[in-house]
Structures are given as C-alpha cells and as structure tokens.
Amino acid sequence: MSNVLQILIEQASEKADNLARGMANTQQKLVQGQDKLNMLQTYRDECEGGMHNKASTGMTGQQLRNQLAFVGKIAQAIEQQSREIEFLNTTLAHQRTQWQEALAEQRKFEALVEREKLKQAKLENKRDQKMNDEFAARIYRVHTAGEPS
Template identity: 35%
Template sequence: MPSKAERLAPVIDMAERAERESAKRLGQGQTLLTQAQEKLADLDRYYSDYQQQWMTEGSQGVSGQWLMNYQRFLSQLETAIGQQQRNVAWHRDNLAKLRQDWQQRHARLEGLRKLVERHLQEARVAADKREQKMLDEFCQRLAGRSRPH
C-alpha cells in the first residue's frame, strides 16, 4: 500500500505545474507592463519634442494652417497618451492579480511540500519504533535462550 507521501505525489506534481504556469504568466505580465510603460515614455518624449518644435517654429512666426494642424496633432497625441496611461494602469492592475495568483499557488505548493515532509517524518519515526521493537524482542529471545535451565 502506498504511503501518504506517495499518494500525495500526483497532487504535488499538479501544484508544481500550476505554480510554474502562474510564474510564467507573471513574467509575461511584467514584460507587457514594461512594454506599455516604454510606449508611454516614448509618447511623452514625442509630445515634449513636438512642444519644443512649437517653441522654435512659433518664435519665427507660423501660418494659421500650421497652427491648426499643430493643435489637431497635439490633441491626437494627448488622446494617445491618455489611452496609453489607461493601458499602463490596466497592466499594472493585471500584474498585481497575477502576482497574487502566483503567491497563492506558491504558498499552496509549499504547504503540500511541508505536509509530505511531515508524513515522511512520521513514517521514519514509525519505522524506527518498529525496528526498535524488533530489536528489543530479538534481545529478549536471545536472553531467554542463553539462561541455563
């Protein structure tokens, strides 16, 4: 009959797989958040560069058409930055959920490993007691045989 620890082996395997998959999703979530933050930083730099261009061009005088195009483009850029900020926030929230999922799966796996270790320790103690009992019985039989009758 398999021991308690042996019966838990498939459960441990499943928990390890689930923890690895969760860690993988956590890593992917971190990558996506980093990419979203980089894209937002790029948009912010582009916005700053465009404003600097306005300062340069505007000081030399611009046409009404150029000004309208500039304002339209700046508005579109502000919209894109707002959307990207929401995208970053979503990825940040998602990463927090992925981290929590991984922590739960990791804690479950560690709990199962401790349970298996406890079962193994109990089995070792029980085996040691059986061995000691057998040795005691063997010594008693030997002592009984060596007494003169």
C-alpha cells in the same frame, strides 16, 4: 496517499509555473508599454518645442491649429497608454497574488508529504526498536536458561 499527494504537488507546481510564465509575459508587456509611453511623451515634448520655435519665427493660424490638434492627438495617445500601463500593473499584482497562493498550496502539499515520511520513519524506528528489544529479551532468556543455577 503519498501518490495522491505527489500528483497534487505536481499539479500545484505546474499551476505555479504557468502563473509565473503569465507574470513574465505581463511584465514584458509592461516594460514595452512603458517604453512606448516614454517615446510618446518625448515626441509630444519635441512637437511642442518645435511648435514654439515655429511660432516665434512665424506660423499661420491654420498651421498653429493643426499643430495643436496633432499635439492633442499625441496627448490622447499618452492618456490611453497610461491607462494600459495602469491595467497591466493591476493585472501583474493580481497574477502575483495567484502565483503566491499556488506556491503556498504546493508547499502545503509538500509539508504533508514530509509529515507522512516522518510518521513512517517513526513507525519504522519503533518497529526496529521493538524487534531489537525482543531479540535482546530472547538472548537474555537463552543466556539465563543455559546457566546452571
């Protein structure tokens, strides 16, 4: 039984490790996505600032429309990136739950192994105690049988 439990522990450990690697990968993508979002927001702010500066110094209607369309495209990219980050956050939360469940399963199997070890140790101690009691009884019998009455 212990070998089976050891195999189950190894499988649960491998599963937890794989899930942890998946979480790390998702976390890395999340950081990269957040960096990209920050870059897009900064770029949009710079474009809007530049547009206001150009508008104050003189800008044709066509240039203004083009600039507004460009800023609109950046806003769409920001929205799409925000949805990607939301998706990654949801994915990470789900992966974290799966990882915690895998660790709990591994701990459950480890607890079973530990209980089995304790059970075996108690049985061994009981056998040792029984042998010691029998040995002491024999010595007592031999000792009392050898004494003159």
